[in-house]
Amino acid sequence: MLDPLNLWRDALGQWENRTNQVANQEMKSEDFARATNALLGMSLGLQQALGKANTALLKELNLPSRGELLELGERLQRIEDQLGQIARLLGAQHPAASPAPSAMPPRTRRPAPPSAAAPPAAPLEAAAPPAPARRRPAAKKPAATRRPATRKGR
Numbered sequence: 405m406l407d408p409l410n411l412w413r414d415a416l417g418q419w420e421n422r423t424n425q426v427a428n429q430e431m432k433s434e435d436f437a438r439a440t441n442a443l444l445g446m447s448l449g450l451q452q453a454l455g456k457a458n459t460a461l462l463k464e465l466n467l468p469s470r471g472e473l474l475e476l477g478e479r480l481q482r483i484e485d486q487l488g489q490i491a492r493l494l495g496a497q498h499p500a501a502s503p504a505p506s507a508m509p510p511r512t513r514r515p516a517p518p519s520a521a522a523p524p525a526a527p528l529e530a531a532a533p534p535a536p537a538r539r540r541p542a543a544k545k546p547a548a549t550r551r552p553a554t555r556k557g558r
Contacts, residue, residue: 430436462469468476 459469
């Protein structure tokens, strides 16, 4: 019995083999090497021209280029590393000064009981001088209790 899929598979395999043979022969030729070299040269020139145009456009729009953003990221990383070193040095010099991480209280509906070790909070009024009292404008009297206005010159 004839299997059409098997016939198709064989025909496709033969076509691929023949195409590969022709392509290999063509790639060995000197003309193919020259054409490929010219094409790669044009591609490289086009890439450089587009890169320059893109850089000029970004500069005109006052936007940073990819290289500038990468450089900025590296500088920020160096600054963060230095700050980390400073924090470690300060923590090593003054271990009592660095606050210990406090454990979070359990999440219940009842407030935590006040601890006896905690100092009482200083009143806010002692920390800052009291603000001067503001005077309010006098309220208007109701119309029934006001004296009638008199005209001058009568």
